[in-house]
Amino acid sequence: PPEPSPTSLIKCATVDAIASHLKNCKNVLVLTGAGISTSAGIPDFRTPGSGVYDNVQKYLDKYHLQSAQKLFSYELFQQDPEPFYALAREMKYPNANVKPTIAHHFIKLLSDKGVLLRNYTQNIDMLQSQTGIPDNKVFEVHGSFRSGTCMKCAAKLDKTQLKEAIFCGEVAKCMVSVEGNACGGVIKPDIVMFGEALPQDYLCTISKDEDKCDLLVVMGTSLQVAPVNKIPNSVPSSTPRLLINREKVCTNPETYTHMSAPLFFFDHPDNKTDVFMGGDIDSSLTELAKKLGWWEELEKMVGEK
Numbered sequence: 001p002p003e004p005s006p007t008s009l010i011k012c013a014t015v016d017a018i019a020s021h022l023k024n025c026k027n028v029l030v031l032t033g034a035g036i037s038t039s040a041g042i043p044d045f046r047t048p049g050s051g052v053y054d055n056v057q058k059y060l061d062k063y064h065l066q067s068a069q070k071l072f073s074y075e076l077f078q079q080d081p082e083p084f085y086a087l088a089r090e091m092k093y094p095n096a097n098v099k100p101t102i103a104h105h106f107i108k109l110l111s112d113k114g115v116l117l118r119n120y121t122q123n124i125d126m127l128q129s130q131t132g133i134p135d136n137k138v139f140e141v142h143g144s145f146r147s148g149t150c151m152k153c154a155a156k157l158d159k160t161q162l163k164e165a166i167f168c169g170e171v172a173k174c175m176v177s178v179e180g181n182a183c184g185g186v187i188k189p190d191i192v193m194f195g196e197a198l199p200q201d202y203l204c205t206i207s208k209d210e211d212k213c214d215l216l217v218v219m220g221t222s223l224q225v226a227p228v229n230k231i232p233n234s235v236p237s238s239t240p241r242l243l244i245n246r247e248k249v250c251t252n253p254e255t256y257t258h259m260s261a262p263l264f265f266f267d268h269p270d271n272k273t274d275v276f277m278g279g280d281i282d283s284s285l286t287e288l289a290k291k292l293g294w295w296e297e298l299e300k301m302v303g304e305k
C-alpha cells in the first residue's frame with residue numbers, strides 16, 4: 001500500500017494528532033516571535049499593558065513621534081538615532097542576563113532529534129543561540145544585536161563593543177581612524193528596522209524550506225509583520241500547522257487588510273489540519289512534550305542552562 005501522506009495521519013485537528021504526526025516528521029519549520037521570550041522577562045511589542053508599544057509614551061512625547069512603531073523605523077534612525085538608542089538603553093539590549101525559555105529549548109530539542117528544518121525567528125534577542133543550537137538551524141530574519149555597523153564607513157562592532165556603546169549613554173559613534181581622524185559615523189545595531197530590507201538570502205532560503213516543510217509550528221507572534229507573516233500561507237497546503245499563542249491570530253481578515261497577501265485564517269472551514277494551543281506558550285509546550293514523551297529531556301535542558 002502507498003505510504004500515508006502526512007496529512008492523512010492527522011485524523012482531526014487535535015494536539016494528540018499533531019504529536020503523533022510530529023513523531024514521523026523530518027522537516028519541522030518553526031516560526032517564532034517575541035512571545036517566546038516574554039517568560040524570560042523581555043517584553044513583546046503588542047501585548048496590551050506589558051508590550052513595548054504600550055510603554056513608550058514618554059519617548060513619543062519627548063521626540064514628537066506619532067506612533068510607537070516609528071521608534072523602530074529606519075527612516076527615523078537615519079534622521080535621529082537618539083530615540084532608538086535611548087530605548088535600547090532602557091530595555092537593556094543586548095541583555096546578557098536573560099535565559100532561554102522552555103520554548104527556546106523545545107526548538108533545540110527538535111534540532112537534537114534531527115527533525116528541525118529551521119527556526120525562522122523575528123526575535124533580535126539571540127536567546128535561541130544561547131541554547132547551543134547549530135547556527136544553520138536558526139534564521140534571524142530581523143537580525144540581532146550580535147554586531148553593529150558604521151553607517152558611514154561600514155566598520156563592524158562586535159557584541160561587547162556594541163553593548164558598551166549602547167550603555168555609554170550616547171549614540172554610538174565609529175572610532176575607526178580615517179585619514180588620521182575618527183570616522184564619527186553613527187553605529188547601527190545589525191537589526192532590521194521597519195523600512196529596511198531583510199537579509200539577502202532570506203527569500204531563497206525560505207522558499208526552499210517551505211517546499212520541504214512537513215509541519216509548521218508558529219509560536220509567540222501576532223503575525224503582523226511582513227514578509228514573515230506570509231510563511232503560513234506558503235507551506236504546502238497539505239502541511240499541518242500548529243499555532244501556539246496566547247490568542248488566535250489572523251482570524252479576522254479585516255484586521256489584516258493592510259497586508260498584501262491573504263493570511264492564514266485558523267477559523268477557516270478549509271483548515272482541517274490546523275491546530276491551535278492557546279494560553280501560555282511554555283505551558284503548551286510542556287503539555288506537548290509530555291505527549292511526545294520528551295518532557296524529561298526538555299526539563300533537564302531547561303534546568304542546565
Ligand code: CNA
Nearest residue numbers: 033034035037044045046123124125220221222246280281
Ligand atoms: P508581537 O506583535 O508583540 O506579538 C507577540 C505575540 O505573542 C502576541 O500575539 C502575544 O499574545 C503572544 N504572547 C506573548 N507572550 C506570550 C506567552 N507567554 N504565551 C503565549 N503567547 C504569548 O511580536 P511579534 O514577534 O509578532 O512582532 C515582530 C517584531 C517584534 C519583530 O520585529 C521583533 O524584532 C520584535 N520584538 C522582538 C523582541 C525579542 O527579540 N525578544 C522583543 C520585542 C519585540
